[in-house]
Amino acid sequence: MDERGIGVFDSGLGGLTVLKEIKRILPNENIVYFGDTARVPYGPRSKETIIKYTFQAINFLRTKDVKAIVIACNTATARSLAEAQEKYDIPIIGVIEAGARTAAMTTKNGKVGVIGTEGTIKSRAYNQEIKKINKKIKIYGKACSLFVPIVEEGWANTEVARLTAKEYLKDLKEKDVDSIVLGCTHYPILKRTIGEEVGMDVKLVNPARETAYDLKKQLEEKNLMTSREEAGTCEYFVSDINEKFTSIAREFLKRKIDVSKVEIQRY
């Protein structure tokens, strides 16, 4: 048994979709969330820079005495998970392995699409993970750089979002994929728009839920679960406070939250 908290890290607010699943599956665990809002988005940045940012986030979360860390950001997972797991001695869980496993289980025709930021798609991290499970699956990646700003503008269900989705997804439709991994934690917010574009026969895979189950399994295996019997707490930290984070977070989590600022470059 271990009463310490779980650190959850994202480049901004997309990781809240993962936090929500963790709260659902592990309601009694304490969570410390850090969103790197001063340096979002990670998508277009170099591997070297993303590794540095990830290490700083982990260093900060460790000052909060956490027992495990979830990198709730596909770009950061793709670019820096292996490096982080090598450097630190606590369990560090990314979102990609879980998403890849779900996609491999979901596809029936063996053709899987992966959408994400430029960094995630270029890294080919989903390809590698899916191939580990089943070499025969064909994987088609597509970077959708405008999806994050569209979500952050609150335009997820507009004609601009639909037209953008149409443009990005036409290649995947031509390839006849039957499953698409939402390879960015913002994308579940676009699920309806994406679903309408690709049609009901294409399954949209959201790695957040499977990631939460991965976390639970690791805590159980390592005997790190809390013995607490009441609901755990949630603390929220960001590297830059802006109204958008607080308002979107409130709307998404359906309650008011307090957010504190961290000088992340000091870590």
Place this chain on the structure above:
Amino acid sequence: MDERGIGVFDSGLGGLTVLKEIKRILPNENIVYFGDTARVPYGPRSKETIIKYTFQAINFLRTKDVKAIVIACNTATARSLAEAQEKYDIPIIGVIEAGARTAAMTTKNGKVGVIGTEGTIKSRAYNQEIKKINKKIKIYGKACSLFVPIVEEGWANTEVARLTAKEYLKDLKEKDVDSIVLGCTHYPILKRTIGEEVGMDVKLVNPARETAYDLKKQLEEKNLMTSREEAGTCEYFVSDINEKFTSIAREFLKRKIDVSKVEIQRY
């Protein structure tokens, strides 16, 4: 006479539109460009964070022994120009005063639109500057957060850009403005799309050219012009190297450039 260079600073690559005007008007001056590509975009960040980033950029440029600095970014000018001018003892020029002056001269019906990032519009910096020149001018601001990512995706002349422009500009059209300030250095790249949406009768004001003239005037007044008779050099620094910066910069400047990386948080 002063043979030192001129520092030009932007959050990313938009400032190259200003650099190009400076090269045209002051061809013999040496220029040192810094683009904060590891922390772009500045638009949604807080005033406090933007002031810190601006000071770091200026500290870095001063290590290159520059005689004047141009903040070639509307958000950084809006949020931090006054603070930077107070802190440093060399001429520091922003883009907003020049843009405001041009807008005040251009409008005939006294109704001016200003488009920019969330940070620029919220700061009301253009409103203040235009009011200083002519209190009677009515100013209508509109944040267009998706324009920067659309330009950086290379989608400036697509249907998505047109639909986005239509949505953002409908309020300004209703207000019957006869001039619109392109209050973000990326926006000149969208000039055609914006122009088609608002019609030929609306003048689009690009502050870059006037900013270069402001710089020239200040160098002349302070006796800081170079005596060099051949073309000056250009050095390019960024806080994160990615292919996009290099390729868009090459395309826009019509030549190959060398880019060096700076660890900007050390300054």
